[in-house]
Amino acid sequence: MNARTWLRDVLALSFLALSAILLQGYHYGFEDQAIWLPAIKKSLDPSLYPRDSIFFLAQTRFSFFPQIMASFIKFTSLPIDVSIFLGHLFSIFLVLLACLKLARLCFPHPLAQWAAVATIWVARLTPIAGPHLNLMDRYLHPRDLATGLLLLALVAVLRRSFTALLWIALAAAFHPTMAIFGAFHLAIQAWQQLSKLVIRLLGAFAALMLLVSVYYFKPLPNPAWHEILSTRPYLFPLKWPWYFWICTAAVFATLLWIAGIARKRELPVVQHLSRRILISGVIGIAGAFLITTVPAFERFIPAEPMRTLHLVYFLLVFLGGGLLGEAVLQSHPLRWFAFLFSIAAIFFIGNKIVYSSSPYIEVPGQLPRNDWVAAFDWIRRNTPTDALFALDPSYMTRPGEDHHGFRAFAEHSMLADWVKDRSVSALEPQLAIRWREEESAIANWQHFTLDDLLLLKQNHGVSWVVLERAANPSAQAAASLSCPYSNSAVLVCKLP
Numbered sequence: 001m002n003a004r005t006w007l008r009d010v011l012a013l014s015f016l017a018l019s020a021i022l023l024q025g026y027h028y029g030f031e032d033q034a035i036w037l038p039a040i041k042k043s044l045d046p047s048l049y050p051r052d053s054i055f056f057l058a059q060t061r062f063s064f065f066p067q068i069m070a071s072f073i074k075f076t077s078l079p080i081d082v083s084i085f086l087g088h089l090f091s092i093f094l095v096l097l098a099c100l101k102l103a104r105l106c107f108p109h110p111l112a113q114w115a116a117v118a119t120i121w122v123a124r125l126t127p128i129a130g131p132h133l134n135l136m137d138r139y140l141h142p143r144d145l146a147t148g149l150l151l152l153a154l155v156a157v158l159r160r161s162f163t164a165l166l167w168i169a170l171a172a173a174f175h176p177t178m179a180i181f182g183a184f185h186l187a188i189q190a191w192q193q194l195s196k197l198v199i200r201l202l203g204a205f206a207a208l209m210l211l212v213s214v215y216y217f218k219p220l221p222n223p224a225w226h227e228i229l230s231t232r233p234y235l236f237p238l239k240w241p242w243y244f245w246i247c248t249a250a251v252f253a254t255l256l257w258i259a260g261i262a263r264k265r266e267l268p269v270v271q272h273l274s275r276r277i278l279i280s281g282v283i284g285i286a287g288a289f290l291i292t293t294v295p296a297f298e299r300f301i302p303a304e305p306m307r308t309l310h311l312v313y314f315l316l317v318f319l320g321g322g323l324l325g326e327a328v329l330q331s332h333p334l335r336w337f338a339f340l341f342s343i344a345a346i347f348f349i350g351n352k353i354v355y356s357s358s359p360y361i362e363v364p365g366q367l368p369r370n371d372w373v374a375a376f377d378w379i380r381r382n383t384p385t386d387a388l389f390a391l392d393p394s395y396m397t398r399p400g401e402d403h404h405g406f407r408a409f410a411e412h413s414m415l416a417d418w419v420k421d422r423s424v425s426a427l428e429p430q431l432a433i434r435w436r437e438e439e440s441a442i443a444n445w446q447h448f449t450l451d452d453l454l455l456l457k458q459n460h461g462v463s464w465v466v467l468e469r470a471a472n473p474s475a476q477a478a479a480s481l482s483c484p485y486s487n488s489a490v491l492v493c494k495l496p
Helices: 003-024 033-044 054-060 065-076 080-106 110-122 142-158 163-174 176-189 196-216 223-230 242-264 268-293 295-303 305-329 333-354 371-382 406-410 420-425 429-441 450-460 473-480
Strands: 388-390 464-468 482-486 490-494
Touching (some): 003 080, 003 110, 033 406, 054 420, 054 429, 065 163, 080 268, 080 305, 142 176, 163 176, 223 295, 223 420, 242 268, 242 305, 268 295, 371 406, 371 490, 429 450
Parallel strands (some): 388 464
Antiparallel strands (some): 464 490
């Protein structure tokens, strides 16, 4: 590749990364950033979250992502929100770059290559039936960085290069779980390229790990931990709704169809990828059934084994887009416009409906126009760092809150919530006991009276509360409290 082609590709991919945000929106301190952003902030300032950091560190401690972002922020002296935005842009660019490299191995025609990239670009928010994932996210998540690195590893595998191991190691530094699932798929892709000795060693290692797992990871006598697992049915494929399985079957059938088309069109790499990802996908599902039904493996359930479908869906969209560009879109601008516009419109409308109380693009340097976030920011600036807050355990799902994280904005400790802390507590059986104790203390939040709030201070050391302005007992209790901040949605009150 000459310098001119390289520059053209970089400019084109940079444009696509920027336009992806215009098309699909951007959010800050949102969804899983309720976990990752506090971890970054604590890396920058260890004094933060003195009473509850275990509720996000239990997950983030397995990743170097918080430390990498904190180092970047220190080195550049950029504000945190600007750095996170740039990281999000880079993650999109990285995935699209990897897709372009992969497309050039799959398709000989440039139109098909860019069709595969453009399909991922416009459909990157496509949900995956079952494991609560999208192909990519509308905010910075280490999973997207790991996805880009795993795709680069796949390119290296197809080129029979040992640099695949480096890309997998880097992916593991950002998101170990996704790296493990990705490495499994890549091993199936590279199966014929491995020597018999290596295959035997891998088989012996897998058998040894299986025996060790059966011996050490025995069923836990921990009712709190089992309670958490029981509230997350998507972890168990046998509990999936029938339509999830219809979608999964359709994905595998489509991959088989793509393999047939690739054989007729003499696209050997496409045929190889679609067949192998189908095989590894089926094996992955079988492994997930094993993990979620055999008690000896229940400790692995929080790793969410059905997330092995992520790369299966990703390659389906990628390969399907490339074949569509080659066979249908070709060099017809109107067909390209109709295809891209129809998909972009679906995600645009969905974002506006689901997150109606927040800007479509949460611009760095500006707080989201959201009353809950405004209250969280006031807390950050006006209350003691060691204060412990209590608020509705399901606050992220309350009308108008739009899934923004309290810790991400307030930079203060809080009692465990039902949405994110519950998920993290599944990783640590002992943490699950504390989660159940704290969440149970505020489970009836919508009916709390002043006496209930004062009991939180007595039993848990809560010093501040965030109350909704709705007509319920907890809001009425605010009349007896000092509430130095309020807006149309919430009040921030100090317990006496």
